[in-house]
Amino acid sequence: MTTHLFRPIPGSQPEGLRIGILGGGQLGQMLGTAARSLGLRVIVLDPDPDCPAAVTAHAVVPGRLDDPAAVRRLAAQCDVLTLETEHVPVAVLEAAEAIVPVRPGSSVLRLVADRLAQKRFLATHKFPQPAFAWAHDSESLLAAVERVGTPCVLKNRTGGYDGRGQARVRLPEDALAAWHGTGAQPCIVERFVAFEREVSVLIACALDGTRAFWPIAENDHLGSVLHTTVVPAGLTPAQAEAARTLGGAVAGALRHVGVLALELFVERDGSLLINEIAPRVHNSGHFTWGASPTSQFEQHLRCVAGLPLGPTQPTVPVAMLNLLGDLWHDGQPPPLPAWAADVDVHLYGKRDARPGRKMGHILVRAATATDALDRARRLHAECVGLQRPTAPGPDP
Numbered sequence: 001m002t003t004h005l006f007r008p009i010p011g012s013q014p015e016g017l018r019i020g021i022l023g024g025g026q027l028g029q030m031l032g033t034a035a036r037s038l039g040l041r042v043i044v045l046d047p048d049p050d051c052p053a054a055v056t057a058h059a060v061v062p063g064r065l066d067d068p069a070a071v072r073r074l075a076a077q078c079d080v081l082t083l084e085t086e087h088v089p090v091a092v093l094e095a096a097e098a099i100v101p102v103r104p105g106s107s108v109l110r111l112v113a114d115r116l117a118q119k120r121f122l123a124t125h126k127f128p129q130p131a132f133a134w135a136h137d138s139e140s141l142l143a144a145v146e147r148v149g150t151p152c153v154l155k156n157r158t159g160g161y162d163g164r165g166q167a168r169v170r171l172p173e174d175a176l177a178a179w180h181g182t183g184a185q186p187c188i189v190e191r192f193v194a195f196e197r198e199v200s201v202l203i204a205c206a207l208d209g210t211r212a213f214w215p216i217a218e219n220d221h222l223g224s225v226l227h228t229t230v231v232p233a234g235l236t237p238a239q240a241e242a243a244r245t246l247g248g249a250v251a252g253a254l255r256h257v258g259v260l261a262l263e264l265f266v267e268r269d270g271s272l273l274i275n276e277i278a279p280r281v282h283n284s285g286h287f288t289w290g291a292s293p294t295s296q297f298e299q300h301l302r303c304v305a306g307l308p309l310g311p312t313q314p315t316v317p318v319a320m321l322n323l324l325g326d327l328w329h330d331g332q333p334p335p336l337p338a339w340a341a342d343v344d345v346h347l348y349g350k351r352d353a354r355p356g357r358k359m360g361h362i363l364v365r366a367a368t369a370t371d372a373l374d375r376a377r378r379l380h381a382e383c384v385g386l387q388r389p390t391a392p393g394p395d396p
């Protein structure tokens with residue numbers, strides 16, 4: 001039987017190792033919490049000194065992620081750098097690599113940060129993905145749409161997330177308007193996949209080459225933003241094994257170090273297509289903090305710091321519900337109904353609750369995945385109901 005080294009790590013814990021994180025959002029915040037329990041120090045680079053990660057980091061270096069001088073300032077204070085977003089210019093990572101190890105490094109970002117580069121990488125390795133073409137002006141756009149066919153999806157090559165910089169095209173004559181609606185940027189055009197389900201494979205890739213998987217997660221989006229994740233996914237054992245094998249092969253081809261999420265479409269005939277690679281901790285992996293012995297955040301830090309991986313099994317049936325700013329009222333999160341007293345609530349402490357902004361998430365555990373997802377959906381429906389302003393009453 002394999003023995004996993006788990007907290008505390010006998011004799012090998014690099015107490016006080018300084019880990020720099022590019023980006024100070026909620027992912028950086030949760031990495032900071034995990035770092036503290038491992039005895040590591042986190043220093044975050046973010047333009048906002050009051051960013052969500054500021055509450056868990058040991059220090060914040062104020063600065064933009066695309067500013068080489070700011071990234072060098074961070075690197076000079078750290079033993080190793082990592083990132084919570086792939087929206088970091090490759091050249092900036094290269095500048096940092098001249099100072100400290102960066103995990104994952106610029107070689108990984110070069111292959112995945114630009115959607116076209118990512119698609120070419122997948123094509124080179126013959127990994128399955130939806131048919132695609134690319135465009136940079138109106139003429140090449142029309143040619144790309146004709147080549148891929150409709151319906152299709154336009155996606156900006158860089159900078160997009162949570163459906164931003166994306167548009168569906170139902171008919172060829174809608175293509176130009178859709179492209180202008182996404183900023184008329186260089187883009188890829190992808191076949192629209194009428195998938196049966198969306199799943200993600202979450203893998204931790206240690207510095208010594210060992211890997212750990214969590215159970216495959218099944219995702220549901222609302223308006224292109226992740227709404228719920230449920231674990232385990234409704235896959236057959238053979239599909240789950242195929243997804244893990246594909247994830248391992250992608251991680252290996254990238255020579256990735258750290259956590260990596262592979263978003264997959266499962267087609268009606270059961271075949272798998274890669275939608276996207278995220279070379280970092282991922283929203284669909286939030287269930288690991290509360291339903292698995294080692295969270296994705298702890299595991300990522302273990303990879304980056306060169307520590308042995310923690311155990312990832314068993315993981316109890318669990319559903320994660322994202323809490324978006326739409327649910328906030330007068331700056332306050334929705335009150336939870338009494339029946340939901342046993343759920344885990346994570347709030348990121350963001351002050352400005354804009355619609356669509358990720359403000360927190362909830363974990364619901366249950367005896368089965370179906371029950372967990374049902375409870376998460378019911379909770380969301382009740383929060384939506386509670387948030388909706390009632391008829392105005394007298395001023396208090």
Ligand code: AMP
Pocket residue numbers: 130153155161162163190191192193194195198221224225263275276
């Ligand atoms: P992405 O940012 O590429 O992960 O896209 C966000 C969401 O949009 C995905 O999780 C899907 O639900 C949907 N989506 C993206 N690309 C496609 C596609 N080619 N076909 C169908 N749905 C898609």
